[in-house]
Amino acid sequence: MTCLLFSRMGIAAHVQGYFAGSYRVTAAGDILFPYGDDSEVYSPSGHTCPETEALWIYGCELSQAKEIVLGWCAMEIIAFLNQRQGRFTALHTTCFIATGIHITEKKQIWIKDNLKGKKIHLLYPGTLIGAMIDIRVACLVANITLEVSFQDNLIHVVYQGVIFTITPERLSLHVLKKILRVKITARTWKQGRQITFLEQQKQINRGKRIRSVKNQGAPISRNSFTF
Numbered sequence: 771m772t773c774l775l776f777s778r779m780g781i782a783a784h785v786q787g788y789f790a791g792s793y794r795v796t797a798a799g800d801i802l803f804p805y806g807d808d809s810e811v812y813s814p815s816g817h818t819c820p821e822t823e824a825l826w827i828y829g830c831e832l833s834q835a836k837e838i839v840l841g842w843c844a845m846e847i848i849a850f851l852n853q854r855q856g857r858f859t860a861l862h863t864t865c866f867i868a869t870g871i872h873i874t875e876k877k878q879i880w881i882k883d884n885l886k887g888k889k890i891h892l893l894y895p896g897t898l899i900g901a902m903i904d905i906r907v908a909c910l911v912a913n914i915t916l917e918v919s920f921q922d923n924l925i926h927v928v929y930q931g932v933i934f935t936i937t938p939e940r941l942s943l944h945v946l947k948k949i950l951r952v953k954i955t956a957r958t959w960k961q962g963r964q965i966t967f968l969e970q971q972k973q974i975n976r977g978k979r980i981r982s983v984k985n986q987g988a989p990i991s992r993n994s995f996t997f
Contacts, residue, residue, distance in 0.1 A: 775799055775814065776848075780975035785852045788861060792828040792844065803844040803868070810868065812845050817968075819843050819868075823876045826868035835865035838885055840907060841893030842900075842966075844868045849971035850893050850959065871895075873903055882910045890956035892943070896965045904943045908956035916950075 772786050773795055793803045800813040806824030811817070819842070826844045829835070837860070841847045847866050851858060858864055869877055871894075890911055894900035902918060909916060917928040925941050927934040929950050936945065943958050964970040 773801060775801055775812070778975070779849075779971055781848060781852050781971070782855070785848065785855065788851075789828065789848055792826070792866075801845075805868070805870070810844050817843075817845060819870050821872060822870065823874060825870075825877070825880070827865065828867075829861065829865045830863050832865050832884060834863070835888060836860075836863040837865070837889045837891065839864060839866045839891045839893065840881075840885075841866075841868055842871045842895065842903075843968075846893050846966055846968045850967040852971060853961075853967055853974075854959070871899070871903075873906060878906070878910055881907060882913070885911050886913070892956055892958045893967065894958070896960045896962075898938050898941060900965075901941045901943070904956075904958045905941075905946055908943050908954045908958075911956055912952070912954045914952055914954065 772783050773781075773793075775795075776786050777783075793801050795801055798813070800811055803810040803812075803826050805820050805822050805826050808820035808822045808824060810819045810826065828844075837858075839847055839850070839858070841850065844866075847868060851866075869881075873881075888911070890908065892904050892907060894903045898920075905918060914929075919926045919928075920938070923938070925936040925938055927936065927946065927950075929952075934949050936949070943954065943956070947954050959967075961967045961970045964973060
């Protein structure tokens with residue numbers, strides 16, 4: 771069973787089929803992903819994520835999962851899998867978790883208690899905040915304690931009593947691992963052209979529509995292609 775809004779976005783039918791049990795579609799065509807009593811809502815008019823302590827979890831039972839895909843929202847995870855289908859072939863041992871963009875103290879405790887020993891893939895925006903979330907989550911799973919702060923237009927990292935300074939543009943989990951020389955197995959996935967995989971999916975589909983209209987010889991209006 772496919773969803774009209776997903777199909778319009780260019781989400782493959784088999785990807786839709788895999789995630790079919792993770793959401794419901796309203797009579798208006800909006801897609802709702804449950805986070806406890808709240809929902810992430812994706813519609814033609816916009817996208818909202820709830821501010822809640824609850825998580826959206828789908829896929830393999832967490833206790834049996836070997837790989838964890840952790841992202842800021844369910845839509846980001848679906849867009850990522852649609853674009854990286856060849857990377858995740860063992861979906862029966864993969865658990866997908868959306869945390870929201872705010873990693874609260876309660877969520878941090880849950881991550882630390884439940885994700886140790888798992889292979890972690892992080893899907894957070896390609897921004898300074900996204901990089902800081904990557905670092906926070908990866909360090910929680912690796913049981914590494916450090917402090918990260920922003921002051922005088924610089925990032926200050928305190929690890930084992932030593933202060934390291936990084937410019938905001940350079941901050942990433944990869945750079946931090948090199949500077950601190952620590953073993954962190956979590957991997958970040960970034961979309962080079964766009965801040966998120968969700969935005970990239972929109973661009974991919976928008977490009978396909980524009981090419982299709984060009985081939986038909988019809989007028990093109992980029993403003994028509996919004997989700």
